[in-house]
Amino acid sequence: MRAAQLANTQPIIYQTFVNAINNKQLSHAYLLSGEAGTPILGTAFLLAKSLICEHPSPLACGVCPTCLRLDGGSYADFVFLDGSEQTIKKEAVQDLSESFERTALEDANKLIYVIHLVENMTPEAVNALLKFLEEPKPGVYGFLTTENEAKVLPTILSRAQILRLWLIPQDLVAKEAISLGINELDANLLANFYNDPVTIKQISDSDDYLAARDAALGFLNALAISSHHALYTSQTETNKLIKSVKSARFYLDLISIILNEIVKVSLNQEPKISELAYQYRAALPNVINPSQALLDTLEARSRLDYNVNLALTLDHVANAIIKED
Numbered sequence: 001m002r003a004a005q006l007a008n009t010q011p012i013i014y015q016t017f018v019n020a021i022n023n024k025q026l027s028h029a030y031l032l033s034g035e036a037g038t039p040i041l042g043t044a045f046l047l048a049k050s051l052i053c054e055h056p057s058p059l060a061c062g063v064c065p066t067c068l069r070l071d072g073g074s075y076a077d078f079v080f081l082d083g084s085e086q087t088i089k090k091e092a093v094q095d096l097s098e099s100f101e102r103t104a105l106e107d108a109n110k111l112i113y114v115i116h117l118v119e120n121m122t123p124e125a126v127n128a129l130l131k132f133l134e135e136p137k138p139g140v141y142g143f144l145t146t147e148n149e150a151k152v153l154p155t156i157l158s159r160a161q162i163l164r165l166w167l168i169p170q171d172l173v174a175k176e177a178i179s180l181g182i183n184e185l186d187a188n189l190l191a192n193f194y195n196d197p198v199t200i201k202q203i204s205d206s207d208d209y210l211a212a213r214d215a216a217l218g219f220l221n222a223l224a225i226s227s228h229h230a231l232y233t234s235q236t237e238t239n240k241l242i243k244s245v246k247s248a249r250f251y252l253d254l255i256s257i258i259l260n261e262i263v264k265v266s267l268n269q270e271p272k273i274s275e276l277a278y279q280y281r282a283a284l285p286n287v288i289n290p291s292q293a294l295l296d297t298l299e300a301r302s303r304l305d306y307n308v309n310l311a312l313t314l315d316h317v318a319n320a321i322i323k324e325d
């Protein structure tokens with residue numbers, strides 16, 4: 001997350017924090033709250049870096065050695081606890097508060113921490129955090145994040161300044177993603193699922209996504225030719241390309257966008273991704289029932305979490321879509 005991007009997409013948070021810096025009225029703890037898909041963690045890191053950056057203007061430049069060291073985990077006065085992979089335990093919070101008893105080692109003379117997803121802390125860890133928040137030491141700044149504010153204890157909410165990220169309009173997300181160098185089609189497809197251009201950029205470069213996109217567009221093209229082609233493609237190309245559960249998730253996400261667009265076309269509405277409009281129209285007569293196929297695809301997508309057989313699941317989805325000749 002860069003400062004200019006925060007200014008464009010979350011102007012209230014940007015202005016609030018800039019004012020706090022300019023007026024020297026920083027809070028000791030901030031809580032970045034936003035739905036899944038919003039860049040709460042990227043924002044937390046940007047704000048953290050803004051307190052120590054060598055060339056702030058007034059937020060972090062993102063490219064000076066100090067900014068890069070914080071991002072890379074080698075800034076001595078920074079601690080990052082990540083609740084996205086595993087639950088944060090009491091010991092981790094105690095280690096944090098003990099290590100912040102000392103004075104700062106770096107020139108900026110500040111001790112900074114980020115706790116990502118505070119809803120994923122054990123009750124003991126939350127208690128330790130509360131104690132830590134109750135006695136704020138000068139020079140200590142914390143950035144907490146949550147995707148579910150309702151699950152955060154009121155005692156924590158009352159000790160942090162809450163900055164709420166809003167969902168960015170989809171076309172703006174796509175536009176920002178394109179400005180990061182992503183092609184228009186990938187940007188428009190991924191903006192359906194992610195509310196953050198930087199996340200979209202990372203995903204659009206991943207092999208799992210690229211395989212899924214090739215498979216989904218290949219299937220759409222085949223469906224636009226004939227049912228026979230679609231059946232053949234799903235039995236050969238799709239199975240060849242989709243090898244992992246991660247890839248299958250992307251694939252079924254993309255198939256559900258395609259079906260949603262075909263439903264629109266069947267209702268004489270304009271599809272969102274206009275460059276695929278021709279394929280949608282051509283594919284429509286070869287789909288049994290677009291609305292039902294969409295429901296079946298979403299249902300198959302939700303079953304992917306339960307160790308199902310990938311090939312059988314993809315086969316089932318193809319059969320739910322393709323109308324027999």
Ligand SMILES: [Zn+2]
Nearest residue numbers: 053061064067
């Ligand atoms: Zn910097």
